[in-house]
Amino acid sequence: EPNQFCDAGIGYEESTCGISTTSSKILIKGGTVVNAHHLEVADVYVEDGIIVAVKPHIHVGDDVTVLDATGKFVMPGGIDPHTHLAMEFLGTESVDDFFSGQAAALAGGTTMHIDFVIPVNGSLTAGFEAYEKKSKKACMDFGFHMAITKWDEVVSKEMEIMVQEKGINSFKFFMAYKGFFMVNDDLMLEGFKKCKSLGALAMVHAENGDAVHEGQKRMIELGIRGPEGHALSRPPVLEGEATARAIRLASFINTPLYVVHVMSIDAMEEIAKARISGQKVIGEPIVSGLVLNDSWLWDPDFLTAAKYVMSPPIRAAGHDKALQAALSTGVLQLVGTDRCTSNSTQKAFGINDFRIIPNGVNGIEERMHLVWDTMVVSGQISVTDFVRVTSTECARIFNIYPRKGAILTGSDADIIILNPNSTFEISAKSHHSRSDTNVYEGRRGKGKVEVTIAGGRIVWQNDELKVVPGSGKYIKLPPYSYLFNGIDKSEANYLSSLKAPVKRTIISKADAQIEEQTRI
Numbered sequence: 001e002p003n004q005f006c007d008a009g010i011g012y013e014e015s016t017c018g019i020s021t022t023s024s025k026i027l028i029k030g031g032t033v034v035n036a037h038h039l040e041v042a043d044v045y046v047e048d049g050i051i052v053a054v055k056p057h058i059h060v061g062d063d064v065t066v067l068d069a070t071g072k073f074v075m076p077g078g079i080d081p082h083t084h085l086a087m088e089f090l091g092t093e094s095v096d097d098f099f100s101g102q103a104a105a106l107a108g109g110t111t112m113h114i115d116f117v118i119p120v121n122g123s124l125t126a127g128f129e130a131y132e133k134k135s136k137k138a139c140m141d142f143g144f145h146m147a148i149t150k151w152d153e154v155v156s157k158e159m160e161i162m163v164q165e166k167g168i169n170s171f172k173f174f175m176a177y178k179g180f181f182m183v184n185d186d187l188m189l190e191g192f193k194k195c196k197s198l199g200a201l202a203m204v205h206a207e208n209g210d211a212v213h214e215g216q217k218r219m220i221e222l223g224i225r226g227p228e229g230h231a232l233s234r235p236p237v238l239e240g241e242a243t244a245r246a247i248r249l250a251s252f253i254n255t256p257l258y259v260v261h262v263m264s265i266d267a268m269e270e271i272a273k274a275r276i277s278g279q280k281v282i283g284e285p286i287v288s289g290l291v292l293n294d295s296w297l298w299d300p301d302f303l304t305a306a307k308y309v310m311s312p313p314i315r316a317a318g319h320d321k322a323l324q325a326a327l328s329t330g331v332l333q334l335v336g337t338d339r340c341t342s343n344s345t346q347k348a349f350g351i352n353d354f355r356i357i358p359n360g361v362n363g364i365e366e367r368m369h370l371v372w373d374t375m376v377v378s379g380q381i382s383v384t385d386f387v388r389v390t391s392t393e394c395a396r397i398f399n400i401y402p403r404k405g406a407i408l409t410g411s412d413a414d415i416i417i418l419n420p421n422s423t424f425e426i427s428a429k430s431h432h433s434r435s436d437t438n439v440y441e442g443r444r445g446k447g448k449v450e451v452t453i454a455g456g457r458i459v460w461q462n463d464e465l466k467v468v469p470g471s472g473k474y475i476k477l478p479p480y481s482y483l484f485n486g487i488d489k490s491e492a493n494y495l496s497s498l499k500a501p502v503k504r505t506i507i508s509k510a511d512a513q514i515e516e517q518t519r520i
Protein backbone atom coordinates (compact mmCIF):
# COMPACT_ATOMS: atom_id res chain seq x y z
CA GLU A 1 0.00 0.00 0.00
CA PRO A 2 1.42 3.45 -0.88
CA ASN A 3 2.55 5.66 1.93
CA GLN A 4 -0.15 8.30 2.32
CA PHE A 5 2.28 10.96 3.41
CA CYS A 6 4.28 10.72 0.22
CA ASP A 7 1.09 10.69 -1.84
CA ALA A 8 -0.24 13.71 -0.02
CA GLY A 9 3.02 15.54 -0.76
CA ILE A 10 3.22 17.02 2.72
CA GLY A 11 6.92 17.62 2.39
CA TYR A 12 8.59 14.32 3.00
CA GLU A 13 11.47 13.04 0.96
CA GLU A 14 10.61 9.84 -0.89
CA SER A 15 13.54 8.20 0.89
CA THR A 16 11.94 8.69 4.29
CA CYS A 17 8.82 6.80 3.23
CA GLY A 18 8.28 3.09 3.14
CA ILE A 19 9.54 0.18 5.11
CA SER A 20 12.16 0.96 7.72
CA THR A 21 15.38 -0.95 7.34
CA THR A 22 16.38 -0.27 10.91
CA SER A 23 17.71 -3.27 12.79
CA SER A 24 15.25 -5.06 15.03
CA LYS A 25 17.95 -5.07 17.72
CA ILE A 26 18.41 -1.74 19.47
CA LEU A 27 20.48 -0.72 22.46
CA ILE A 28 19.71 2.60 24.16
CA LYS A 29 22.78 3.51 26.16
CA GLY A 30 23.31 5.65 29.23
CA GLY A 31 19.96 7.40 29.52
CA THR A 32 17.84 7.95 32.61
CA VAL A 33 15.17 5.28 32.35
CA VAL A 34 11.90 6.56 33.77
CA ASN A 35 8.95 4.47 34.90
CA ALA A 36 5.95 5.75 36.85
CA HIS A 37 7.33 4.16 40.03
CA HIS A 38 11.09 4.57 39.61
CA LEU A 39 13.92 6.28 37.74
CA GLU A 40 17.50 5.04 37.18
CA VAL A 41 20.45 5.41 34.82
CA ALA A 42 20.49 2.21 32.76
CA ASP A 43 20.75 0.75 29.28
CA VAL A 44 17.71 -0.67 27.50
CA TYR A 45 18.06 -3.55 25.08
CA VAL A 46 15.33 -4.31 22.55
CA GLU A 47 14.93 -7.34 20.31
CA ASP A 48 12.06 -8.17 17.97
CA GLY A 49 9.73 -5.55 19.37
CA ILE A 50 10.18 -6.46 23.03
CA ILE A 51 12.30 -4.97 25.82
CA VAL A 52 14.70 -7.78 26.69
CA ALA A 53 16.87 -6.14 29.36
CA VAL A 54 17.02 -2.96 31.46
CA LYS A 55 20.27 -2.68 33.41
CA PRO A 56 23.57 -0.76 33.41
CA HIS A 57 26.40 -1.56 31.02
CA ILE A 58 24.81 -3.93 28.52
CA HIS A 59 27.31 -5.14 25.87
CA VAL A 60 26.13 -6.13 22.41
CA GLY A 61 27.45 -7.22 19.01
CA ASP A 62 27.86 -5.26 15.75
CA ASP A 63 24.42 -6.17 14.44
CA VAL A 64 22.74 -3.92 17.01
CA THR A 65 21.74 -0.28 16.42
CA VAL A 66 23.11 1.76 19.33
CA LEU A 67 21.47 5.02 20.43
CA ASP A 68 23.31 7.25 22.90
CA ALA A 69 20.85 8.69 25.44
CA THR A 70 23.36 10.23 27.85
CA GLY A 71 21.76 13.21 29.60
CA LYS A 72 18.35 12.33 28.21
CA PHE A 73 15.22 10.60 29.51
CA VAL A 74 14.22 7.17 28.20
CA MET A 75 10.50 6.76 28.82
CA PRO A 76 7.52 4.64 27.77
CA GLY A 77 5.89 5.99 24.60
CA GLY A 78 2.80 8.07 25.28
CA ILE A 79 -0.64 6.48 25.24
CA ASP A 80 -3.44 8.84 24.26
CA PRO A 81 -6.66 7.57 25.87
CA HIS A 82 -8.99 9.76 23.80
CA THR A 83 -8.84 10.27 20.04
CA HIS A 84 -11.19 10.45 17.06
CA LEU A 85 -9.34 9.62 13.84
CA ALA A 86 -11.48 9.74 10.68
CA MET A 87 -14.58 10.36 12.79
CA GLU A 88 -17.81 11.18 10.97
CA PHE A 89 -19.39 14.05 12.83
CA LEU A 90 -21.61 17.03 11.97
CA GLY A 91 -21.70 16.11 8.27
CA THR A 92 -17.95 15.78 7.80
CA GLU A 93 -15.02 13.52 8.72
CA SER A 94 -12.16 14.57 11.02
CA VAL A 95 -9.11 15.33 8.95
CA ASP A 96 -6.52 12.67 9.79
CA ASP A 97 -7.06 8.97 9.22
CA PHE A 98 -5.46 6.10 11.08
CA PHE A 99 -2.26 6.53 9.07
CA SER A 100 -1.65 10.27 9.02
CA GLY A 101 -2.99 10.79 12.55
CA GLN A 102 -0.80 8.04 13.94
CA ALA A 103 2.26 9.25 12.03
CA ALA A 104 1.72 12.66 13.64
CA ALA A 105 1.39 10.97 17.04
CA LEU A 106 4.68 9.12 16.57
CA ALA A 107 6.47 12.35 15.66
CA GLY A 108 5.31 13.70 19.02
CA GLY A 109 6.25 10.65 21.11
CA THR A 110 2.89 8.92 21.37
CA THR A 111 3.07 5.22 20.44
CA MET A 112 -0.48 4.05 21.17
CA HIS A 113 -3.94 5.56 21.28
CA ILE A 114 -7.46 4.41 22.06
CA ASP A 115 -10.04 5.62 19.55
CA PHE A 116 -13.82 5.70 19.90
CA VAL A 117 -15.82 3.39 17.64
CA ILE A 118 -19.07 5.15 16.74
CA PRO A 119 -21.91 2.67 16.09
CA VAL A 120 -23.58 2.72 12.66
CA ASN A 121 -27.29 3.47 13.18
CA GLY A 122 -26.86 2.24 16.73
CA SER A 123 -25.31 -1.08 15.65
CA LEU A 124 -22.11 -1.92 17.54
CA THR A 125 -21.23 -4.71 15.14
CA ALA A 126 -21.48 -2.46 12.08
CA GLY A 127 -19.51 0.24 13.93
CA PHE A 128 -16.75 -2.19 14.83
CA GLU A 129 -16.51 -3.41 11.23
CA ALA A 130 -16.31 0.17 9.95
CA TYR A 131 -13.45 0.97 12.34
CA GLU A 132 -11.66 -2.27 11.47
CA LYS A 133 -11.60 -0.97 7.89
CA LYS A 134 -10.56 2.55 8.86
CA SER A 135 -7.65 1.20 10.93
CA LYS A 136 -6.14 -1.11 8.29
CA LYS A 137 -3.45 1.50 7.52
CA ALA A 138 -2.39 1.82 11.15
CA CYS A 139 1.32 2.46 11.69
CA MET A 140 1.24 2.21 15.48
CA ASP A 141 -0.63 0.17 18.05
CA PHE A 142 -4.16 1.16 18.95
CA GLY A 143 -7.20 0.01 20.89
CA PHE A 144 -10.89 0.87 20.81
CA HIS A 145 -13.53 2.25 23.15
CA MET A 146 -17.10 2.16 21.87
CA ALA A 147 -19.96 4.66 22.10
CA ILE A 148 -23.49 3.51 22.98
CA THR A 149 -26.08 5.63 21.16
CA LYS A 150 -29.27 3.57 21.50
CA TRP A 151 -30.60 0.81 23.75
CA ASP A 152 -32.35 -2.48 23.05
CA GLU A 153 -31.75 -6.20 23.53
CA VAL A 154 -29.54 -6.35 20.44
CA VAL A 155 -27.22 -3.61 21.75
CA SER A 156 -27.10 -5.30 25.13
CA LYS A 157 -26.06 -8.60 23.50
CA GLU A 158 -23.57 -6.82 21.21
CA MET A 159 -21.88 -5.30 24.27
CA GLU A 160 -21.19 -8.84 25.48
CA ILE A 161 -19.67 -9.78 22.13
CA MET A 162 -17.55 -6.61 22.06
CA VAL A 163 -16.09 -7.35 25.50
CA GLN A 164 -15.78 -11.12 25.29
CA GLU A 165 -14.61 -11.44 21.68
CA LYS A 166 -13.55 -8.09 20.23
CA GLY A 167 -11.26 -6.63 22.87
CA ILE A 168 -13.31 -3.63 23.98
CA ASN A 169 -13.42 -2.89 27.71
CA SER A 170 -15.02 0.57 27.84
CA PHE A 171 -18.24 2.15 26.60
CA LYS A 172 -18.95 5.86 26.30
CA PHE A 173 -22.28 7.56 26.88
CA PHE A 174 -22.71 11.02 25.33
CA MET A 175 -24.85 13.18 27.63
CA ALA A 176 -24.77 15.93 24.97
CA TYR A 177 -25.23 16.26 21.18
CA LYS A 178 -29.03 16.15 21.35
CA GLY A 179 -30.62 14.56 18.30
CA PHE A 180 -27.75 12.30 17.34
CA PHE A 181 -25.39 10.85 19.99
CA MET A 182 -27.12 11.99 23.19
CA VAL A 183 -28.59 9.42 25.56
CA ASN A 184 -31.01 9.92 28.47
CA ASP A 185 -30.68 8.77 32.10
CA ASP A 186 -32.78 5.69 31.43
CA LEU A 187 -30.34 4.48 28.80
CA MET A 188 -27.34 5.39 30.94
CA LEU A 189 -28.68 3.31 33.82
CA GLU A 190 -29.18 0.28 31.55
CA GLY A 191 -25.75 0.82 30.01
CA PHE A 192 -23.99 1.24 33.37
CA LYS A 193 -25.60 -1.98 34.64
CA LYS A 194 -24.42 -3.85 31.58
CA CYS A 195 -20.91 -2.39 31.86
CA LYS A 196 -20.73 -3.53 35.45
CA SER A 197 -21.89 -7.06 34.60
CA LEU A 198 -19.13 -7.31 31.95
CA GLY A 199 -16.29 -5.69 33.90
CA ALA A 200 -16.25 -2.87 31.33
CA LEU A 201 -15.61 0.76 32.20
CA ALA A 202 -18.46 3.26 31.73
CA MET A 203 -17.30 6.58 30.28
CA VAL A 204 -19.24 9.82 29.87
CA HIS A 205 -19.10 12.98 27.82
CA ALA A 206 -20.63 15.08 30.56
CA GLU A 207 -22.70 18.07 29.45
CA ASN A 208 -26.44 18.52 29.90
CA GLY A 209 -27.50 18.17 26.26
CA ASP A 210 -31.06 19.47 26.77
CA ALA A 211 -29.79 22.62 28.44
CA VAL A 212 -27.09 23.06 25.76
CA HIS A 213 -29.85 22.88 23.15
CA GLU A 214 -31.77 25.57 25.05
CA GLY A 215 -28.60 27.67 25.33
CA GLN A 216 -28.02 27.44 21.60
CA LYS A 217 -31.58 28.60 20.86
CA ARG A 218 -31.06 31.55 23.22
CA MET A 219 -27.88 32.60 21.41
CA ILE A 220 -29.55 32.47 18.01
CA GLU A 221 -32.51 34.53 19.34
CA LEU A 222 -30.00 37.11 20.61
CA GLY A 223 -28.38 37.21 17.17
CA ILE A 224 -25.11 35.68 18.41
CA ARG A 225 -24.17 33.30 15.60
CA GLY A 226 -20.35 33.39 15.76
CA PRO A 227 -17.94 30.97 17.52
CA GLU A 228 -18.29 32.85 20.84
CA GLY A 229 -21.91 31.65 20.84
CA HIS A 230 -20.55 28.11 21.18
CA ALA A 231 -18.93 28.89 24.55
CA LEU A 232 -21.82 31.05 25.76
CA SER A 233 -24.43 28.40 24.97
CA ARG A 234 -22.78 25.64 27.05
CA PRO A 235 -21.32 27.21 30.23
CA PRO A 236 -19.37 25.25 32.90
CA VAL A 237 -22.49 24.80 35.05
CA LEU A 238 -23.89 22.40 32.43
CA GLU A 239 -20.71 20.35 32.52
CA GLY A 240 -20.79 20.35 36.33
CA GLU A 241 -24.43 19.22 36.40
CA ALA A 242 -23.90 16.33 33.99
CA THR A 243 -20.70 15.24 35.71
CA ALA A 244 -22.48 15.18 39.08
CA ARG A 245 -25.43 13.27 37.60
CA ALA A 246 -23.25 10.64 35.93
CA ILE A 247 -21.24 10.22 39.14
CA ARG A 248 -24.41 9.71 41.19
CA LEU A 249 -25.86 7.22 38.71
CA ALA A 250 -22.57 5.28 38.68
CA SER A 251 -22.62 5.30 42.49
CA PHE A 252 -26.21 4.03 42.48
CA ILE A 253 -25.23 1.15 40.16
CA ASN A 254 -21.92 0.73 42.04
CA THR A 255 -19.71 0.71 38.95
CA PRO A 256 -16.52 2.66 38.16
CA LEU A 257 -16.84 5.77 36.00
CA TYR A 258 -14.42 7.57 33.65
CA VAL A 259 -15.22 11.21 32.83
CA VAL A 260 -13.65 12.19 29.50
CA HIS A 261 -12.41 15.69 28.64
CA VAL A 262 -12.83 17.42 32.00
CA MET A 263 -12.76 21.07 30.93
CA SER A 264 -14.02 23.06 33.91
CA ILE A 265 -13.53 23.64 37.63
CA ASP A 266 -17.21 22.73 38.04
CA ALA A 267 -16.69 19.19 36.67
CA MET A 268 -13.33 18.74 38.37
CA GLU A 269 -14.78 19.59 41.78
CA GLU A 270 -17.53 16.97 41.38
CA ILE A 271 -14.86 14.37 40.62
CA ALA A 272 -12.80 15.49 43.62
CA LYS A 273 -15.82 15.15 45.93
CA ALA A 274 -16.65 11.68 44.63
CA ARG A 275 -13.07 10.45 44.97
CA ILE A 276 -12.82 11.77 48.53
CA SER A 277 -15.97 9.80 49.37
CA GLY A 278 -14.26 6.65 48.05
CA GLN A 279 -16.08 6.37 44.73
CA LYS A 280 -14.08 5.03 41.78
CA VAL A 281 -14.16 7.96 39.40
CA ILE A 282 -11.42 8.76 36.90
CA GLY A 283 -11.07 12.29 35.51
CA GLU A 284 -9.32 12.88 32.20
CA PRO A 285 -8.23 16.44 31.41
CA ILE A 286 -7.13 17.04 27.83
CA VAL A 287 -4.28 19.15 26.58
CA SER A 288 -6.46 21.95 25.20
CA GLY A 289 -8.20 22.32 28.56
CA LEU A 290 -4.87 22.43 30.38
CA VAL A 291 -3.07 24.98 28.23
CA LEU A 292 -5.62 27.12 26.36
CA ASN A 293 -8.34 29.58 27.35
CA ASP A 294 -11.44 30.77 25.52
CA SER A 295 -10.16 34.22 24.50
CA TRP A 296 -9.58 32.96 20.95
CA LEU A 297 -13.31 32.34 20.50
CA TRP A 298 -13.83 36.12 20.49
CA ASP A 299 -11.24 36.69 17.74
CA PRO A 300 -12.78 38.86 14.98
CA ASP A 301 -11.41 36.52 12.30
CA PHE A 302 -13.94 33.69 11.93
CA LEU A 303 -11.47 30.95 11.00
CA THR A 304 -9.14 31.83 13.85
CA ALA A 305 -12.01 31.66 16.33
CA ALA A 306 -13.62 28.57 14.77
CA LYS A 307 -10.53 26.43 15.09
CA TYR A 308 -10.97 26.55 18.90
CA VAL A 309 -14.56 25.25 18.80
CA MET A 310 -14.83 21.95 20.65
CA SER A 311 -17.16 20.44 23.25
CA PRO A 312 -17.22 20.96 26.14
CA PRO A 313 -15.81 24.37 25.24
CA ILE A 314 -12.34 25.59 26.11
CA ARG A 315 -13.07 27.65 29.23
CA ALA A 316 -12.18 31.12 30.50
CA ALA A 317 -8.69 31.67 31.91
CA GLY A 318 -8.46 30.20 35.39
CA HIS A 319 -10.01 26.83 34.57
CA ASP A 320 -6.75 25.84 32.82
CA LYS A 321 -4.64 26.52 35.92
CA ALA A 322 -7.14 24.78 38.20
CA LEU A 323 -7.08 21.68 35.99
CA GLN A 324 -3.27 21.71 36.06
CA ALA A 325 -3.36 21.84 39.86
CA ALA A 326 -5.88 18.97 39.94
CA LEU A 327 -3.62 16.90 37.70
CA SER A 328 -0.60 17.60 39.85
CA THR A 329 -2.40 16.59 43.06
CA GLY A 330 -3.98 13.41 41.69
CA VAL A 331 -7.58 14.67 41.59
CA LEU A 332 -7.34 14.05 37.83
CA GLN A 333 -5.36 11.05 36.69
CA LEU A 334 -4.28 11.01 33.04
CA VAL A 335 -4.10 13.34 30.05
CA GLY A 336 -5.80 12.77 26.69
CA THR A 337 -6.31 14.97 23.66
CA ASP A 338 -9.82 14.32 22.29
CA ARG A 339 -8.02 14.87 19.03
CA CYS A 340 -10.68 15.50 16.37
CA THR A 341 -9.12 17.84 13.85
CA SER A 342 -10.89 19.72 11.06
CA ASN A 343 -9.26 21.89 8.44
CA SER A 344 -10.25 25.49 7.62
CA THR A 345 -12.62 24.45 4.84
CA GLN A 346 -14.52 22.21 7.23
CA LYS A 347 -14.57 24.80 10.02
CA ALA A 348 -15.97 27.29 7.48
CA PHE A 349 -19.21 25.24 7.24
CA GLY A 350 -20.32 27.16 10.31
CA ILE A 351 -19.58 30.67 9.06
CA ASN A 352 -23.21 31.75 9.63
CA ASP A 353 -24.06 29.48 12.55
CA PHE A 354 -21.74 28.27 15.32
CA ARG A 355 -23.95 25.18 15.78
CA ILE A 356 -22.61 23.65 12.58
CA ILE A 357 -18.91 24.37 13.06
CA PRO A 358 -17.32 20.90 13.25
CA ASN A 359 -16.32 20.37 16.88
CA GLY A 360 -12.79 19.41 17.78
CA VAL A 361 -9.14 20.38 18.02
CA ASN A 362 -5.74 18.79 17.33
CA GLY A 363 -3.29 17.54 19.97
CA ILE A 364 -2.17 13.96 19.34
CA GLU A 365 1.22 15.19 18.10
CA GLU A 366 1.55 17.99 20.65
CA ARG A 367 0.37 16.31 23.88
CA MET A 368 3.69 14.96 25.16
CA HIS A 369 5.58 18.21 24.54
CA LEU A 370 2.89 20.43 26.02
CA VAL A 371 2.42 18.30 29.14
CA TRP A 372 6.18 18.19 29.66
CA ASP A 373 6.56 21.94 29.25
CA THR A 374 3.43 22.96 31.18
CA MET A 375 3.67 20.46 34.00
CA VAL A 376 7.28 19.24 34.39
CA VAL A 377 9.32 22.28 33.35
CA SER A 378 7.07 24.45 35.52
CA GLY A 379 7.78 22.12 38.46
CA GLN A 380 4.17 21.06 38.98
CA ILE A 381 4.85 17.35 38.47
CA SER A 382 7.93 15.13 38.54
CA VAL A 383 9.42 13.21 35.62
CA THR A 384 7.98 9.97 37.00
CA ASP A 385 4.56 11.62 37.29
CA PHE A 386 4.91 12.66 33.65
CA VAL A 387 5.21 9.00 32.68
CA ARG A 388 2.24 8.15 34.86
CA VAL A 389 -0.14 10.76 33.43
CA THR A 390 0.89 10.36 29.78
CA SER A 391 1.26 6.58 29.62
CA THR A 392 1.22 4.26 32.63
CA GLU A 393 -2.12 5.23 34.14
CA CYS A 394 -3.82 4.78 30.79
CA ALA A 395 -2.28 1.30 30.46
CA ARG A 396 -3.49 0.41 33.96
CA ILE A 397 -7.02 1.73 33.52
CA PHE A 398 -7.46 -0.07 30.21
CA ASN A 399 -5.79 -3.20 31.57
CA ILE A 400 -2.71 -3.57 29.38
CA TYR A 401 -0.03 -2.74 31.96
CA PRO A 402 2.87 -3.66 32.03
CA ARG A 403 2.81 -4.76 28.39
CA LYS A 404 2.33 -1.04 27.67
CA GLY A 405 3.16 1.99 29.79
CA ALA A 406 6.45 0.66 31.18
CA ILE A 407 10.11 0.18 30.40
CA LEU A 408 10.42 -3.27 31.94
CA THR A 409 11.78 -6.58 30.72
CA GLY A 410 8.99 -8.15 28.67
CA SER A 411 7.16 -4.89 27.89
CA ASP A 412 6.49 -3.88 24.27
CA ALA A 413 9.33 -1.79 22.89
CA ASP A 414 7.36 1.48 22.68
CA ILE A 415 9.97 3.95 23.87
CA ILE A 416 10.84 7.62 23.55
CA ILE A 417 14.07 9.51 24.15
CA LEU A 418 13.36 13.03 25.37
CA ASN A 419 16.07 15.65 25.53
CA PRO A 420 15.21 18.09 28.34
CA ASN A 421 17.72 20.65 27.03
CA SER A 422 16.36 20.79 23.51
CA THR A 423 13.35 22.90 22.46
CA PHE A 424 10.19 22.33 20.45
CA GLU A 425 8.14 24.72 18.38
CA ILE A 426 4.64 24.02 17.07
CA SER A 427 3.34 25.20 13.71
CA ALA A 428 0.89 24.01 11.06
CA LYS A 429 3.79 24.49 8.63
CA SER A 430 5.84 21.76 10.25
CA HIS A 431 3.33 19.50 12.01
CA HIS A 432 2.53 16.06 10.57
CA SER A 433 -1.26 16.30 10.53
CA ARG A 434 -2.97 16.89 7.20
CA SER A 435 -4.78 19.88 8.70
CA ASP A 436 -3.80 23.39 7.63
CA THR A 437 -4.30 24.76 11.15
CA ASN A 438 -3.03 24.12 14.65
CA VAL A 439 -4.57 25.47 17.86
CA TYR A 440 -1.09 25.59 19.44
CA GLU A 441 0.43 27.61 16.59
CA GLY A 442 3.63 29.39 17.61
CA ARG A 443 4.04 27.67 20.98
CA ARG A 444 7.61 26.93 21.97
CA GLY A 445 8.89 25.13 24.97
CA LYS A 446 11.62 23.06 26.53
CA GLY A 447 12.01 19.31 26.12
CA LYS A 448 11.93 17.56 22.78
CA VAL A 449 11.16 14.00 21.78
CA GLU A 450 14.21 13.20 19.68
CA VAL A 451 13.58 9.49 19.09
CA THR A 452 10.41 7.40 19.01
CA ILE A 453 10.58 3.62 18.90
CA ALA A 454 7.28 1.86 18.21
CA GLY A 455 6.99 -1.92 18.23
CA GLY A 456 10.78 -2.14 18.35
CA ARG A 457 11.33 0.01 15.25
CA ILE A 458 12.86 3.48 15.16
CA VAL A 459 10.09 5.53 13.54
CA TRP A 460 11.17 9.08 14.47
CA GLN A 461 14.75 10.31 14.56
CA ASN A 462 16.56 13.44 13.33
CA ASP A 463 13.14 15.03 12.69
CA GLU A 464 12.33 12.35 10.14
CA LEU A 465 9.49 9.86 10.15
CA LYS A 466 9.87 6.31 8.92
CA VAL A 467 6.42 4.83 9.17
CA VAL A 468 4.93 1.73 7.63
CA PRO A 469 1.21 1.53 6.82
CA GLY A 470 -0.24 -1.63 8.30
CA SER A 471 2.52 -2.13 10.86
CA GLY A 472 0.35 -1.05 13.82
CA LYS A 473 -1.38 -3.78 15.81
CA TYR A 474 -4.88 -3.78 17.24
CA ILE A 475 -4.44 -4.27 20.99
CA LYS A 476 -7.32 -6.10 22.66
CA LEU A 477 -8.22 -4.53 26.01
CA PRO A 478 -9.31 -7.13 28.59
CA PRO A 479 -12.18 -6.45 31.03
CA TYR A 480 -11.95 -6.18 34.84
CA SER A 481 -9.17 -3.63 35.25
CA TYR A 482 -7.96 -2.71 38.75
CA LEU A 483 -10.91 -0.31 39.03
CA PHE A 484 -13.15 -3.33 39.56
CA ASN A 485 -11.15 -4.55 42.58
CA GLY A 486 -13.41 -4.47 45.60
CA ILE A 487 -16.59 -3.77 43.64
CA ASP A 488 -17.99 -7.21 44.51
CA LYS A 489 -17.17 -6.70 48.18
CA SER A 490 -18.91 -3.35 48.39
CA GLU A 491 -21.86 -4.92 46.56
CA ALA A 492 -21.98 -7.76 49.11
CA ASN A 493 -21.89 -5.26 52.00
CA TYR A 494 -24.72 -3.30 50.46
CA LEU A 495 -26.87 -6.40 49.90
CA SER A 496 -26.29 -7.75 53.39
CA SER A 497 -27.37 -4.41 54.83
CA LEU A 498 -30.60 -4.77 52.83
CA LYS A 499 -31.15 -8.25 54.22
CA ALA A 500 -31.22 -7.06 57.84
CA PRO A 501 -34.95 -7.36 58.70
CA VAL A 502 -36.71 -4.26 59.99
CA LYS A 503 -38.90 -5.24 63.01
CA ARG A 504 -42.33 -3.67 62.92
CA THR A 505 -45.54 -4.37 64.89
CA ILE A 506 -48.62 -4.30 62.73
CA ILE A 507 -51.41 -2.24 64.16
CA SER A 508 -54.61 -1.62 62.33
CA LYS A 509 -55.76 1.88 61.47
CA ALA A 510 -58.67 1.58 63.96
CA ASP A 511 -56.29 0.51 66.77
CA ALA A 512 -53.99 3.39 65.93
CA GLN A 513 -56.92 5.84 66.21
CA ILE A 514 -57.96 4.38 69.57
CA GLU A 515 -54.36 4.66 70.76
CA GLU A 516 -54.26 8.25 69.59
CA GLN A 517 -57.54 9.11 71.40
CA THR A 518 -56.40 7.35 74.59
CA ARG A 519 -53.20 9.40 74.58
CA ILE A 520 -55.20 12.62 74.30
Ligand SMILES: NC(=O)NCCC(=O)O
Pocket residue numbers: 084205309310311312338340359360361
Ligand atom coordinates in the same frame (compact mmCIF):
# COMPACT_ATOMS: atom_id res chain seq x y z
N1 LIG B 1 -14.94 17.09 21.65
C1 LIG B 1 -15.26 17.47 20.44
O1 LIG B 1 -15.52 18.64 20.26
N2 LIG B 1 -15.27 16.61 19.41
C2 LIG B 1 -15.11 15.21 19.46
C3 LIG B 1 -16.31 14.49 19.98
C4 LIG B 1 -16.37 14.47 21.47
O2 LIG B 1 -15.51 13.90 22.12
O3 LIG B 1 -17.29 15.05 22.05
Ligand SMILES: [Zn+2]
Pocket residue numbers: 205260261311312
Ligand atom coordinates in the same frame (compact mmCIF):
# COMPACT_ATOMS: atom_id res chain seq x y z
ZN1 LIG C 1 -16.95 14.33 23.96
Ligand SMILES: [Zn+2]
Pocket residue numbers: 082083084260338
Ligand atom coordinates in the same frame (compact mmCIF):
# COMPACT_ATOMS: atom_id res chain seq x y z
ZN1 LIG D 1 -13.94 12.88 22.27
